[in-house]
Amino acid sequence: MQRFFIYLILFIAGFILFAWYFSNITVYLVLSLILAALLRPLTNRLHNFHLLGQHIPRWLAVIISFAAIIFFTVLLALLFFPLINDQIMVLSALDYEGIYEQIQSPVNRLEDWLMQYQLVETPKGSLFEQLQNTALETVAGMDFGKFISTIINTTSSLLIGIIAVAFITFFLLLENGLLRRNLLHLTPNPYFELSVATFTKVEKLLSNYLSGLLIQVIAIFSMASLGLSIVGIEYALTIALFAAIANLIPYAGPILGASFGIIVGISTGNFAEGSELSYMIFKILTVFAIVQVADNIFLQPLIFSKSVKAHPLEIFVVIFAGAKIAGVVGMIFAIPVYTIFRVSVMEFYQGYKSYQIFKIKT
Structure with a gap:
């Protein structure tokens, strides 16, 4: 028993050390796991679809799922394109002499x-x-040379990251359950049942969490776009989409969404008087305040508490711990990582009390 927990602690410590030292690979793997979890239902449904009496090959189902993600991304980019184009036109038409005098x-x-x-x-x-x-x-x-070099390096890193995530996700979807089976094969036979129970519960909770996040994004986008359209704000859909995605960042996301809305409203509006500008800001803040209240009262308790079965205070502490460790990225991934460790510890604790294997003297 003691030997088992020593091995478990050494394994966890080695895993954390590996994840920290190879942080890029860890990020690629985590993103691939999340993307695979989101695409797996669509891939399985396509694979089970019969065409001319035959199942669609799984590799083709994976490619179609990838095409759906690319199509959705292009649609989002097209939603932002008119706003970006207008901002370029506004910057090109600025009276810099007038700005100089105003300053x-x-x-x-x-x-x-x-x-x-x-x-x-x-x-x-x-x-x-x-x-x-x-x-x-x-x-x-x-140093414009250094600036251009930084842009090139960043673009190269981004392309490498996209290719790596796509490659890993493809094989995770193609070999459905491959990672889980390999990990279970490494598990000693006495602990196989406990490991299966842990994997099953972790997968269920993470699936609930990801599904809840998707529902939250759709709900916030719908409420914000409807509210901003009613009060007559331009680019309501674009602002609402940015706010819905930014809301994935706990606590800071709503502030970013409202700030983006105000910036877009100011840069695209024509205000003859200061009162008109103040009224526009008031309308945007009112819409986001209503959306945030609805999110805090209805959406977040459902997603963050019930989906991962954790107390809201736990979630609060975990999110800020993630922010301390890895900034915004840590805040986003804090809850899934905490869920994995929390469920694993609870399952092993229950196994310690219930499973006969832990009662065998070593």
């Missing part, structure tokens, strides 16, 4: 106030000139 006036008033209370002793107009020189020096000091 100069408040800076001069600030300088007068500082000089009035003798907080600075500089010639009149020198504050704006200093700000202008600082901005010019910053732009001149930028």
Whole structure:
């Protein structure tokens, strides 16, 4: 018994060390597992479909599932394209001389106030000139070669990541249950039953969690797009989509969604008076406040508490622990990782009390 738990602790420690040292591979594997879990129902349904009296080959079903994801991604990109195009047109039509004059006036008033209370002793107009020189020096000091190199490296890493995730996901879907079977083959026979029970419960809870997240994204998108359309905000669908995806980031997501909505509203609207701008911001904040209340009262308790069978306080602590370890990515993956370890520990604890194998003296 003691020897088993020593081996278990060593295995977990080795797994954590491997995941930390090969962080890129770990991220690719986690993303592939999530994508495979999302695509597996569609792949299985396509594979079981009969065409001319024969099952559709599983490799073809996987490719069709991949095509569905690509098609959905293209649709999302097309939803954002009009907004991006409009922002480019707005930037190209900006009156930079007018902006220069608008900035100069408040800076001069600030300088007068500082000089009035003798907080600075500089010639009149020198504050704006200093700000202008600082901005010019910053732009001149930028290493555009390094900047372009960074963009190229980032793009290369992204493409490599996409190819790796697609490759791993393809084989996870093609060999349905391959990873689970291989892990169970490594399990000693006395602990086989316990391992099967643990895998089954973890898969069920993670499946419930992912399904709940999908329902949450759809619900927030529907509520936000409907609310923003009713109050007359442009690009309501685009703002709602961004807010729904950003909401996957616990706690910070709603703030990002509302901020994005306000930025889009300001950059695409024509406001003759300041009161119109304030009214537009008020309408956006009201819509997101209603959506957030509905999310907190109905959606999140269903998804984060019931789907993983954990107390809300546990979820709160786990999310912030994930943020401390890995930032935004840690916040997103904190709950699935915690679910795996939590269920595993609980199952082994129940096995310790119930299974006869743990009562054998070593």
